[in-house]
């Protein structure tokens with residue numbers, strides 16, 4: 001591949017902002033500095049050159065609620081690149097009783113179509129000696145994160161004893177557990193009651209998942225992880241109650257990460273009151289959208305560092321699929337899209353409003369994920385030797401989001417009508433220009449699997465600490481004779 005120089009821009013990383021050209025060759029960054037030359041020049045005048053976005057939470061072609069999410073690895077990663085995201089981390093989802101290795105194979109087959117690099121989390125959807133035995137093999141295959149669902153009773157949900165066993169296994173093999181934290185038993189009861197009362201519309205989805213079910217489960221997951229001696233990552237943190245549990249734990253020295261979604265940061269629960277059934281159902285996801293108080297809490301968490309990354313949980317269903325739930329909200333496939341819009345929306349509502357600095361933006365959209373998931377500085381960095389996954393960000397480029405021009409395969413967009421200012425001029429995946437001033441030049445199959453080793457920095461630090469503070473038998477002399 002010919003060398004390229006990104007010229008005349010301002011490099012923005014998680015910790016620095018400076019003027020420099022960036023040269024790429026063979027898919028990696030080879031030089032950073034003034035007046036560089038190369039075979040091809042990309043004009044970055046007036047732009048910020050940033051590490052490409054990493055979305056740590058997506059679901060392509062996910063088998064869920066009797067259907068499959070509609071974006072596959074081709075359309076999903078095309079949408080990602082169009083919005084400045086150069087890597088996604090998707091979930092291998094074994095069906096109950098299925099081997100983890102077999103599920104991995106299935107996701108390998110689907111991901112051959114990816115336009116950008118990707119990695120996988122492995123879900124623990126059932127528990128047995130087989131799962132226990134296969135977990136280390138999965139980490140040897142470059143997957144160091146295991147997802148647990150505390151919700152979706154009767155489907156993906158695991159019980160506390162299973163979660164504790166799996167967390168302990170994660171601690172042994174240096175893996176990081178991820179948790180969807182909602183109290184699935186309480187949700188199931190609330191769903192039943194709402195339906196019995198004739199509350200069957202999409203708004204009842206939100207009523208059945210109040211912030212308390214999330215706060216309780218988040219706290220429980222954190223406490224169980226701490227007892228198992230492993231750090232924990234809470235996905236789609238949407239409420240003050242969940243954030244409060246994370247914040248409190250972090251202040252007490254517990255290793256926990258929190259991941260808000262761009263949807264929860266920028267869209268609120270008034271959407272469910274819309275008179276149009278389709279409008280409300282299209283926004284059904286778990287946890288549901290919250291009110292302004294919760295949104296403020298999430299923004300504050302990103303700013304103060306108690307929440308670390310912004311994801312999408314991209315899991316896109318068409319209107320036709322959402323209509324499976326007409327007359328029974330519990331059958332509306334849960335999930336929303338957002339891959340193309342995460343970076344522009346966060347820039348517009350975060351950086352342009354002063355809630356986030358540009359460096360904080362890079363941290364929460366890219367670098368923090370790379371560090372937490374143990375792939376830094378290959379990903380998430382602008383350093384010599386790092387992969388040339390880059391976005392040349394034009395802070396003056398604007399558009400109104402509309403589904404008719406989006407890359408995603410679905411027929412609507414939950415951000416429809418939002419005006420964003422700040423968009424990619426170029427998006428590069430390992431040095432290849434994929435988005436060129438709005439023109440999509442993606443290449444199906446270009447994406448490669450990114451291996452992530454186990455025993456990341458946080459696992460190492462926590463296991464050392466747990467060893468140091470483990471219960472120890474007190475050795476005594478002169479023990480009195482038993483009283484019996």
Ligand SMILES: NC(=O)NCCC(=O)O
Pocket residue numbers: 059180236284285286287313315334335336
């Ligand atoms: N979030 C959601 O509603 N759908 C995707 C699956 C999940 O992450 O829970």
Ligand SMILES: [Zn+2]
Pocket residue numbers: 180235236286
């Ligand atoms: Zn979830």
Ligand SMILES: [Zn+2]
Pocket residue numbers: 057058059313315
């Ligand atoms: Zn998800």
